[in-house]
Amino acid sequence: MTTTDEIAVGDLLRLATAGSVDDGKSTLVGRLLHDTSAVMPDQLEAVRLASRNRGLAETDLALLTDGLRAEREQGITIDVAYRYFATAKRRFILADTPGHVQYTRNMVTGASTAELAVILVDARHGFVEQTGRHTVVSALLRVPHLALAVNKMDLVGYAEEAFAEIAEEFAEYARKLGVPDVVAIPMSALCGDNVVEPSVNMTWYAGPTLLEHLETVATVGEPEATRLPVQYVIRATDFRGYAGQLASGLLRVGDPVVVSPAGHRTRITGIEVGGVPVDEAFAPQSVVVRVADAVDVARGDLITPVSTMPTATDRLMMVGCQLASRPLRTGDRVLLRHTTRTVRAFVEAIDERLDVHSLSTDSPMDTLYTNEIGLVSIRCSEPVAVDPYEFNRHCGAVLLIDEASGDTLTAGMVGVPPWWP
Amino acid sequence: MHILREVAAEFERPVLLFSGGKDSTLMLHLARKAFLPAPIPFQLLHVDTGHNFPETLDFRDRMVDRFGVRLLVADVQSYIDAGDLRERADGTRNPLQTLPLLRAIEANKFDAVLGGGRRDEEKARAKERVFSLRDDFGQWDPRRQRPELWRLYNGRHRPGEHMRVFPLSNWTELDVWDYIRAEDIELPSLYYTHRRTVFLRDGMWLAPGSWGGPGDGESVQERMVRYRTVGDMSCTGAVDSPASSVDEVIAEIAASRVTERGSSRADDRMSEAAMEDRKREGYF
Numbered sequence: 001m002t003t004t005d006e007i008a009v010g011d012l013l014r015l016a017t018a019g020s021v022d023d024g025k026s027t028l029v030g031r032l033l034h035d036t037s038a039v040m041p042d043q044l045e046a047v048r049l050a051s052r053n054r055g056l057a058e059t060d061l062a063l064l065t066d067g068l069r070a071e072r073e074q075g076i077t078i079d080v081a082y083r084y085f086a087t088a089k090r091r092f093i094l095a096d097t098p099g100h101v102q103y104t105r106n107m108v109t110g111a112s113t114a115e116l117a118v119i120l121v122d123a124r125h126g127f128v129e130q131t132g133r134h135t136v137v138s139a140l141l142r143v144p145h146l147a148l149a150v151n152k153m154d155l156v157g158y159a160e161e162a163f164a165e166i167a168e169e170f171a172e173y174a175r176k177l178g179v180p181d182v183v184a185i186p187m188s189a190l191c192g193d194n195v196v197e198p199s200v201n202m203t204w205y206a207g208p209t210l211l212e213h214l215e216t217v218a219t220v221g222e223p224e225a226t227r228l229p230v231q232y233v234i235r236a237t238d239f240r241g242y243a244g245q246l247a248s249g250l251l252r253v254g255d256p257v258v259v260s261p262a263g264h265r266t267r268i269t270g271i272e273v274g275g276v277p278v279d280e281a282f283a284p285q286s287v288v289v290r291v292a293d294a295v296d297v298a299r300g301d302l303i304t305p306v307s308t309m310p311t312a313t314d315r316l317m318m319v320g321c322q323l324a325s326r327p328l329r330t331g332d333r334v335l336l337r338h339t340t341r342t343v344r345a346f347v348e349a350i351d352e353r354l355d356v357h358s359l360s361t362d363s364p365m366d367t368l369y370t371n372e373i374g375l376v377s378i379r380c381s382e383p384v385a386v387d388p389y390e391f392n393r394h395c396g397a398v399l400l401i402d403e404a405s406g407d408t409l410t411a412g413m414v415g416v417p418p419w420w421p
Numbered sequence: 422m423h424i425l426r427e428v429a430a431e432f433e434r435p436v437l438l439f440s441g442g443k444d445s446t447l448m449l450h451l452a453r454k455a456f457l458p459a460p461i462p463f464q465l466l467h468v469d470t471g472h473n474f475p476e477t478l479d480f481r482d483r484m485v486d487r488f489g490v491r492l493l494v495a496d497v498q499s500y501i502d503a504g505d506l507r508e509r510a511d512g513t514r515n516p517l518q519t520l521p522l523l524r525a526i527e528a529n530k531f532d533a534v535l536g537g538g539r540r541d542e543e544k545a546r547a548k549e550r551v552f553s554l555r556d557d558f559g560q561w562d563p564r565r566q567r568p569e570l571w572r573l574y575n576g577r578h579r580p581g582e583h584m585r586v587f588p589l590s591n592w593t594e595l596d597v598w599d600y601i602r603a604e605d606i607e608l609p610s611l612y613y614t615h616r617r618t619v620f621l622r623d624g625m626w627l628a629p630g631s632w633g634g635p636g637d638g639e640s641v642q643e644r645m646v647r648y649r650t651v652g653d654m655s656c657t658g659a660v661d662s663p664a665s666s667v668d669e670v671i672a673e674i675a676a677s678r679v680t681e682r683g684s685s686r687a688d689d690r691m692s693e694a695a696m697e698d699r700k701r702e703g704y705f
Contacts, residue, residue, distance in 0.1 A: 080568075086595075112570035234456060245422075247572075272457070406577030411568075
């Protein structure tokens with residue numbers, strides 16, 4: 001997502017948290033930051049003052065994370081906030097997303113870049129509708145690792161049976177959605193059990209604490225096909241190079257490649273990273289490549305190996321999540337953004353809307369309202385070289401944009417996931 | 422680099438805010454690396470409060486020469502002289518930067534303004550976008566900010582509106598220093614320990630100067646200090662430090678128990694929502 005990818009300082013894990021205020025999410029995030037020393041005494045002092053100003057007897061760790069005054073006044077979190085912390089083993093970028101029903105779009109945003117999602121449930125209430133919603137969104141965005149934080153174990157007497165029941169229901173649900181890695185951890189964020197330190201109250205639990213899990217979960221997935229979207233053409237005297245960030249895979253000097261959507265074939269003759277020539281480069285490095293032939297390459301083109309070349313198409317079916325407050329309707333004319341390419345597009349149909357509670361769909365329909373998830377058929381003014389989202393998280397992702405206001409309307413994942421009802 | 426290239430590709434008149442501080446110096450280095458062997462496709466803009474450290478200005482001018490870029494200076498003093506801005510009672514000019522900045526953006530029709538802001542600096546920044554839309558008054562409306570998914574940055578804007586872009590959003594203070602070490606980037610001498618005449622105000626070591634310090638009852642003394650941020654002299658405090666090299670600075674930050682802004686920015690301490698208010702008005 002950013003240039004952080006380019007700093008070689010240890011290992012980096014991007015995670016998203018989901019859960020409602022009542023599940024104790026702010027307390028959990030506050031504790032992670034506090035116990036990993038990401039919170040400095042001056043920040044803690046500010047929170048202590050703020051707590052006192054509100055007439056609270058104790059320092060509310062949740063105030064560490066509630067950023068905007070608009071939110072503080074209403075006592076809610078309205079948007080994704082990013083937090084940073086580090087341990088000796090790893091650095092972490094945490095997308096903190098509020099969990100209310102109306103904020104599915106925030107969860108989608110946070111999950112789009114996450115490699116792990118922490119889903120919170122209250123041990124007293126167990127697996128509720130909202131847990132299902134968070135799991136579906138994580139699966140839809142293809143977050144590879146899910147961790148269920150069964151919080152407030154102190155309020156159920158640290159009972160193993162209560163935990164086991166919730167963990168089993170969750171594992172079953174996630175399996176149906178094809179999530180590759182699922183872990184459940186019993187904890188009390190308030191008391192500090194199993195967040196950073198192992199719990200002395202739940203000796204029956206032999207698994208990792210949340211932080212141990214975050215520190216050890218694998219960040220390198222299956223090898224993916226090489227994709228280099230061309231961002232910018234660099235021209236200088238006797239030099240013409242194509243700049244872009246490798247979305248996936250590995251590129252070597254000498255590789256035969258094809259430039260989509262036009263389909264020109266050529267060969268990589270040079271790769272540079274930050275002005276330094278290299279023999280090979282890998283995702284998510286930002287590179288400049290040169291090619292053998294004087295083929296026409298421009299921003300929006302996609303460089304890939306010939307063997308795994310994507311299909312260029314002007315018609316696509318995608319799962320859409322409506323982000324904007326205005327709905328998306330059949331017949332809308334919009335802009336479609338795919339990697340670095342923007343084309344005009346037409347919404348041909350909105351076929352099915354997903355009920356995330358029952359995992360069923362209703363159809364037919366012609367409108368997708370804010371926070372709703374549905375199947376959208378699109379016709380583009382020019383072909384785009386898309387991958388199914390199942391196959392590639394970056395080259396299978398699109399945005400629909402309002403041409404007049406520039407607002408981002410809809411997040412789209414190309415294709416239909418295998419578990420779609 | 423990805424974000425800098427997006428800006429070069431999607432906008433017609435991008436500008437990079439350059440103060441001579443460590444974050445904007447790092448950005449300048451990244452910008453050079455992102456476009457080699459071509460020159461940096463951005464102009465630089467510096468909003469000069471008139472109370473900058475001479476070391477910073479000297480450094481700024483040397484960098485401009487070295488990188489062969491064009492520098493524009495928006496000068497707070499000239500706005501005060503013209504009566505468009507009034508000096509504040511406390512002498513600090515940081516809040517006065519907003520007007521010259523917005524006027525410079527308007528006059529030069531800049532459509533993208535690159536800044537070194539990081540999300541780890543302050544709570545109100547934790548929700549800032551990488552591409553942050555400003556209306557035609559330069560104002561930031563939290564409700565109009567766009568969700569940012571995957572690596573897709575939506576740079577569309579209407580005429581008169583502009584985008585503030587923060588490529589370092591996901592960097593922490595330590596990341597910045599690690600990169601400065603890895604790339605051997607030169608910084609103003611202020612970032613390393615030096616002997617300086619200072620006086621104590623609100624728990625910070627401030628440097629005396631024409632901006633108005635020290636006041637009555639404040640006495641100066643000599644100490645070995647360095648700066649963690651470099652801004653307006655009236656509100657940027659030094660910290661006691663023996664760190665004379667990048668390695669020593671990194672060791673010091675890693676062990677530090679106070680945030681960069683808490684230790685050295687008087688203006689951020691003003692109120693819980695100080696940054697949010699200034700951002701709404703068009704401040705960086």
